[in-house]
Amino acid sequence: MNIFEHYLHIITKLVSDNKHDLKLTNLKDLKNVNLEVPPNHFNFDLSTNISLVLAKSNNLKPNDLAAELKDLILNNITHFYKIDIAGPGFLNIKLSKEGMISNINKIFEKKEIYGSKKSDGFYNIEFVSANPTGPMHVGHCRGAIFGDVLSNLLLFNGNRVVKEYYINDYGNQIHNFVKSVYLRLREIKFNEKFVIKENLYPGEYIKEIAKNIIKKNKELNIDNFDKSFEILKKLSLENSMSLIKNDLKQLGIVHDNFFSETELVEKNLVKRTVNQLQSENYVEDGYLDPPKGELSENWKKTKRLIFKSKLFGDDTDRALQKNDGTWTYFANDVAYHADKINRKFKNLINILGADHTGYITRISAAVSALSKNKVKLNCKVCQLVKLYKNGKPFKMSKRAGDFISVQDLLNEVNKDSIRFMMLNRSNDVELDFDFDKIKEKTKDNPVFYVQYAYARINSIIRTIKRNLDDKISINDNSFSPNDYEEKILRKIFEWPKVIESASYKFEPHKIPFYLYELSTLFHSYWSKGNEDKNFRFIENGKIKRKESLIFLYLIAIVIKNGMKILGVSLHEKM
């Protein structure tokens, strides 16, 4: 239920039914007509550019057409009671009491699904996919939360969504990781000193993993690295994945599916995918262009299988094989995406960190080639997070090899604050994450501010001995909102629009922004009661005006729906 869509449909139908009277011969631009929120100072509920759009294609003066449309609309739509013509020919519309009541009652019926828009997409969202070589660090956090909330958003609209984690458990990094565990094991068992060398993982957590492995596998033979590699790999990965899953869990994130790169290779999916592309002439045995940047001395022109991603707008073709003939990371990833396509997803979304931007074109090219342009891959990039504490950049002064982990973050601030703040900015811009601000109980801390609004509402509801779950509706026409309530109502009506635009553009940050604005309106209304006793909600333990009760319920519904999508908890008391 979106009143903008609803009335737009009614208005355009009305106009096209009356096109002769209006002397409209050309209605092809009707699809460009929109119904929006008018700028604040106009004090109207709806605004449409219909006369501007239609005047142009019909050679009429916008203001003349506007005058005729105004009468037509007012005479036919009982939910509207006043229309002004503004600026070059905008129609600003005010809802009638009947219109308000009808829409408010619909919200009370919808309740926890108010704002959702019925869709039937089938999405695969791949996010986090942190290398399984240790616990998660801050860099993963933003993308993790972004992916999770985007999933919630799409689910809210009724889509089917699979949240997926691609485990990069193959290749050199894993080899180095397992080697590090191996050396730590020997350190424990044979007292051999662990020497930090290039490519080895020095972090303390490796010791923990090693201890863990020993504890559970007393008989484990570690005389020879190559011989025990496979079993060690398995044990090490189990450990690191459980670290990661624990981090995710504490952030409130649960994936539906973990997809292993090793399995992909073992099941021969890479070879099959490459064959498929080869038969369609997208893969050939050839030579790569030299690298574009500084010429490296290591670069040699050698023949190998390459994917012709230039055909899909990439600036160079991409290698599928390394010098030694094994598959590149990219080749495996292409196979992985082929598998996603085979699983019949209609929409693929990858959430990436800023350092993977350069990868987007080639993997998108691969998806286009594999699906014959039928499946769309959307890559959303999360920019860097900069941590601040006491006004200064926050760095952990631990010894080399350690980094700021998700655990470090969770030791400072709770999951709710992290989630809200990580989303309180567009994914396209760098984000400053300020520890001090998040702990404040002030308006500066958006999480607190929104949660506080909800707690205040609950306080009132408690005082008058009602419950937010009570059924409520408007049953008579004496309903008469004041100025504050009209503003709040407009904001409430905007909610479905926020959801639509957030899900259409994959921009969940619009939700925290919106909730903050809604909370501002509420706190402002509340404070009016300090100034002027007439604006207090309660007198002698009873609600004074039934209108205010309606609005408290409306705000609570929307805050609740919004925070549920964000995965941030609310409290009745704080």
Add this chain to the structure above:
RNA sequence: GCGCCGGUAGCUUCAACUGGAUAGAGCGCCGGAUUUCGGCUCCGGAGGUUAUGGGUUCGACUCCUAUCCGGCGCACCA
């Protein structure tokens, strides 16, 4: 050098509903309210050539183009 992202008020903060009206918030600054249903809350004010030049049109922060500044990326790594 090439590619991607960004450049909006004094600001190491950002919004602007996929081309609409007088470009909005926050911080800071100036002024005011408040012995409360629930606490650092509220109201008002000043502050702008949207990085710069050109173009597209009834209309541009938004699209095109050139330039400048900042970030990230440019492997046979993952």
